[in-house]
Amino acid sequence: MISRRDFLNGAPIAIGAALSPALLNACAETGTVDPFALPSGYYPPAKTGLRGSHDGSWEPMHGVVSGETIEHGAPGETYDLVVIGAGMSGLAAAWYFREAKPDARILILDNHDDFGGHAKRNEFDVNGTFRMGYGGTEAIDTPSGYDPDAMRLLRGVGIEVDRFFEYFDQEFWDREGLxxxxxxxxxxxxxxKLVPGYGSRPWAEFAADMPVSDSAKAEFVRLQTSTEDYLPGLTFDEKYALLRKTSYEDFLRDYARAPEEVINIYKRWGMSFWCVGMDEVPTTLIQNYDGGLPGVAHTLPRTGSRNDDPYIFHFPDGNASIARLMVRSLIPDAMPGSTMEDVVLAKADYTALDRPDQPVRLRLNSTAVKLNNLRDGVAVTYSRAGNTHTVRAGHTIMAGYNMALPYLCDELPEAQVAALGSVPKxxxxxxxxxxxxxxxxxxxxxxxxxxxxxxxxxxxxxxxxxxxxxxxxxxxxxxxxxxxxxxxxxxxxxxxxxxxxxxxxxxxxxxxxxxxxxxxxxxxxxxxxxxxxxxxxxxxxxxxxxxxxAYSSELIWEPDYASEADKPWVIGRQAIGRIHVANSDAGAKADTGVAMAQAHRAVMEILAA
Structure with missing residues (x-):
């Protein structure tokens, strides 16, 4: 057997999913024969240590990718819709489908031990004081850019974004002198050396404290304060065409004439946002980015951006509260309360997520491993606690990692497989x-x-x-x-x-x-x-x-496509019979509004069919 270390160094592995001892003992604790029951006290947000894609969440799918043979069994349950993935898009898909079909029976499967996808909630007890944080998706970014269907969902689960103007303390930083x-x-x-005051102290004063040469300090100040147009004589459109294919690092070096000591400051500036070095970020992305990057404003003037809305639409646990509100709407017994305010401190009842008598069931620790169209439905097989289970669905929405779809379903055309393989997360x-x-x-x-x-x-x-x-x-x-x-x-x-x-x-x-x-x-x-x-x-x-x-389509290597239909993520999201595709991957943008919009599109495909 190949060890986990061998797999992680590049060799594939095929092993079953693992559940915690508490989960394996669930039936004994609850006194029930329900194989999907969760034990009392089950509460993932309070866990610390290694979370996110925790051990037990990724191994079954890696087994499928490595060639493990999976066969469908006899369907044990039947649903109108099975959603794969309980993240933003999966929960939204269930919400939209139930909005259209209130009596529908829906099963949501997720490979993690908690719902929300990347919108995870982290809780802490610090000397008796309760604190929480976001483990992934952090905000409703630029709600003015959300499409009407996404905004309808937010309002439908109780979110009024304007209330954040009251709840978010925009004066905190100035008041505290930070x-x-x-x-x-x-x-x-x-x-x-730590140098505080970037952007708040005079640039010459900040530069004086930097551990660089005097010439680099002078060039740093010039870069921050200059009003020079580094591409004189070109029209705006000509500048944009040039800078769309010019990285910000090259712009600093070749046009703004910044020395390497200064460029070294900015090489990884956008890593948490674009997740690449500034040698792969087009200068055109800096044009409307309010992130402290100098030198572009007087060459390529600002035209408006995602930052035109203040960045304040944020729950203390990030978008985990949005996931919790969607769960409340779908499975009321799982989340007490009735408002966007009370959901923040509500204690989720995980034992209520997957009860046999409710129309919507959310099944955690369950990894989809095989999908196939039937004559009038879809066979969905998933792995849980090392065992496989098969359910029958009228339709299925894949709202997990889209690139996994070719490994789950052998019915995709080659062009779709190739397209999905080209847009990794x-x-x-x-x-x-x-x-x-x-x-x-x-x-x-x-x-x-x-x-x-x-x-x-x-x-x-x-x-x-x-x-x-x-x-x-x-x-x-x-x-x-x-x-x-x-x-x-x-x-x-x-x-x-x-x-x-x-x-x-x-x-x-x-x-x-x-x-x-x-x-x-x-x-x-x-x-x-x-x-x-x-x-x-x-x-x-x-x-x-x-x-x-989700895959970013904004970076410097992305080609110009002849049409929307030629984009690989658009090719990749095409329905395969009764198997439909959602998730932010389908829109090539890591954004909650996009995840919701793609969920709505997938549901509309089903309703049209």
């Missing part, structure tokens, strides 16, 4: 660190530290949101949840191949490595402020997402 910082490392810059890690207070950050005057060459690209505060009885921090002696983001950087590899390599790196990295970097990088940032990581870190949760963001 600003962004850069942690210059000795390996790249010759000295390890993007790996990333969201690590949450609970600390008993944030006084040291207050003393420095920072809430965000960027590491130009760190394992974690950044550490930043939780967003200041108070809603439904949950209060954001108000004084520096209160517990804080810190957010740290790691994206594997493979600078010698271009294009999607780097994400495949990064996925293997993430899966082969043990919790202890993530923990070690947390302690080392916080110690760097808080040096000289009596920080002891063994004493001053209360808990760490690592949300590992080897299949994280």
């Amino acid at each position: 600003s962004k910082s850069i942690l210059f490392d000795a390996e790249t810059f010759g000295e390890t 993007i790996p990333l890690v969201y690590t949450k660190v609970a600390v008993p207070d944030w006084q040291r950050f207050k003393d420095i005057g920072t809430d965000f530290v960027y590491y130009p060459d760190g394992f974690y690209k950044q550490v930043e505060f939780a967003y200041p949101v108070s809603i439904g009885g949950y209060s954001a921090v108000t004084t520096p002696d209160e517990p804080m949840v810190l957010h740290m983001c790691h994206v594997p950087w493979v600078p010698d590899t271009q294009g999607p191949a780097q994400w495949r390599e990064g996925r293997m790196r993430i899966l082969s990295t043990p919790f202890e490595t993530f923990e070690r970097h947390v302690k080392a990088q916080l110690s760097q940032a808080l040096a000289g402020h009596d920080f002891d990581p063994e004493r001053d870190i209360s808990a760490i949760t690592v949300n590992r997402w080897p299949h994280g963001y």
Whole structure:
């Protein structure tokens, strides 16, 4: 048998799913023969350690990919719709389908031990104080850009986005005197030094503290303050065409004439957003990006962007609360309460997710492993606790990782298989660190530290949101949840191949490595402020997402397509008989609104059929 280590180093493996001892003992605890019952006290959000794609969630699908033979059994249950994936798109698909067909029987399958997909909730008890954070999807980004059907869903589950203007404390940073910082490392810059005040201090004053040469300091200030058009004589359209194929790193070097010491500051600036180095981000993406990147504004003037809405539409647990509200709408017994406010502190009843007498059932720890069209339905086989089960569906919506579809269903045409194989998901890690207070950050005057060459690209505060009885921090002696983001950087590899390599790196990295970097990088940032990581870190949760963001179609290597129909993600989302395709993958954008829109499209396909 091939070991897990062998698989993670590149060799495939085929092993069954694993459930926790608590799950395997569920029937004994509940006194029932229901094979899908969850034990009382089952509550994944409170787990710390290695989460996200936790062990037990990924092995069955990797077995299928490696060639494990799966056969359908006799269907044990029949549903009008089976949804594969209980993330944003899967839950939305169930919601839209039930909106159209209130009496429909729906089964939602998910390979993880919690619902929400990447919208996971992390909870902490820090010396008796309750804190939460987002383990993945963090916000309703630019709700003004959501299509009407996505907005109807948000309103349908009780969300009124305008209320966040009251709940999100937009004055927090100014009131507390907090600003962004850069942690210059000795390996790249010759000295390890934290320099606070990026964007808030005069640029000459900030540059004076940077551990770079005097000439680089002068060039840094020039870059930040210049109003020069670096492409004089060209029209806006000519500039745009040129800069669409010019990386921001090349723009700095070739047009803004920045020295390498300055370029080194920005090489990984957008890693948590675009998940590539700035040598693969087109300069046109910087045009409307309010992220502290200099040099473009007077060459390619701003025309409007995703940032035109304030970035405030955020629950304390990110979009996990949206998932919880959708679950409440679909399975009321699983989520007490009735408002967007009370869902924040509501205690989900996981034992109510999958009861035989309810029209919508959500079955966790269940990985779809085979799909096939029947004459008048779909056979869906999934793996749970090392056993396979088959159900019959009138229709199926694939709302998980779209690239997995060819391994589940052998009915796809070759062009669709090739298209799906060309748009891999993007790996990333969201690590949450609970600390008993944030006084040291207050003393420095920072809430965000960027590491130009760190394992974690950044550490930043939780967003200041108070809603439904949950209060954001108000004084520096209160517990804080810190957010740290790691994206594997493979600078010698271009294009999607780097994400495949990064996925293997993430899966082969043990919790202890993530923990070690947390302690080392916080110690760097808080040096000289009596920080002891063994004493001053209360808990760490690592949300590992080897299949994280949807494929990004905005980066420099993406070709120009002759039509919408030629785009690989559009080819990849075509229905196969009664098997339909949703998920943000189908829109090539890691965005909750896109996930919902693709769910609505898939449901409309079914209703039209």
